[in-house]
Amino acid sequence: MSREGGPGAIVDETSRIAEVLAVLTREYGEIPRFLVYASPFQLLIAVILSAQTTDRQVNLITPELFARYPTPGELSRARVSDLEAIVRPTGYFHAKARNIRATAAQLVEGFAGEVPRSMEELTSLPGVGRKTANVVRGTLFGEPAIIVDTHFGRVVGRLGFTAERNPERIERELQAKVPPRDQYRFSMMVNKHGRLFCHARRPDCPGCPIERLCPWPGKITA
Numbered sequence: 001m002s003r004e005g006g007p008g009a010i011v012d013e014t015s016r017i018a019e020v021l022a023v024l025t026r027e028y029g030e031i032p033r034f035l036v037y038a039s040p041f042q043l044l045i046a047v048i049l050s051a052q053t054t055d056r057q058v059n060l061i062t063p064e065l066f067a068r069y070p071t072p073g074e075l076s077r078a079r080v081s082d083l084e085a086i087v088r089p090t091g092y093f094h095a096k097a098r099n100i101r102a103t104a105a106q107l108v109e110g111f112a113g114e115v116p117r118s119m120e121e122l123t124s125l126p127g128v129g130r131k132t133a134n135v136v137r138g139t140l141f142g143e144p145a146i147i148v149d150t151h152f153g154r155v156v157g158r159l160g161f162t163a164e165r166n167p168e169r170i171e172r173e174l175q176a177k178v179p180p181r182d183q184y185r186f187s188m189m190v191n192k193h194g195r196l197f198c199h200a201r202r203p204d205c206p207g208c209p210i211e212r213l214c215p216w217p218g219k220i221t222a
């Protein structure tokens with residue numbers, strides 16, 4: 001991976017955000033897809049299950065879950081104990097089993113089996129918070145979406161784009177700073193960067209393609 005940014009790259013924040021996005025897009029190409037799914041409904045369920053665990057873990061259990069319950073109707077009729085047995089490896093399995101079943105039922109009853117589009121409707125579903133709703137809105141509907149998870153929050157903090165810790169405040173601050181048309185791509189690229197380089201414990205700053213754009217005082221120098 002090449003380092004980019006150029007001398008004097010730490011300029012005003014708007015330019016720095018644009019440059020971070022441009023460099024990460026050049027480095028990573030296509031918007032990454034972390035979860036495996038075959039329908040909007042399956043994406044929604046996979047994102048609910050991804051709370052407090054890794055996408056990899058979710059991808060290990062969803063093939064069985066979606067083979068047995070591929071649609072909202074089928075999932076809404078599942079036995080909670082059967083769901084618990086499948087989703088157990090993702091943690092918090094009592095709550096997750098109840099939530100995905102209740103969400104499926106609500107999709108059938110209130111949304112004709114379709115995944116809704118608005119933030120308000122999505123967050124009315126059991127187990128769906130703003131992060132999940134933003135993933136769905138950005139991925140399925142092309143809506144502007146700042147997706148704040150642990151990777152995103154860490155990286156934008158280190159890049160100096162926010163000093164907030166609270167996910168909702170981070171979302172609001174970045175919504176105001178990143179142009180709407182770029183928000184989803186920015187979220188996904190920054191997220192991938194957090195997974196590949198900007199690790200929580202020991203970030204790979206010497207190899208980081210946006211090192212010159214990063215003002216973090218804790219940067220690890222080669």
Ligand code: SF4
Binds near residue numbers: 155198208209215
């Ligand atoms: S230089 Fe280091 S801390 Fe800054 S974005 Fe890159 S990996 Fe993260």
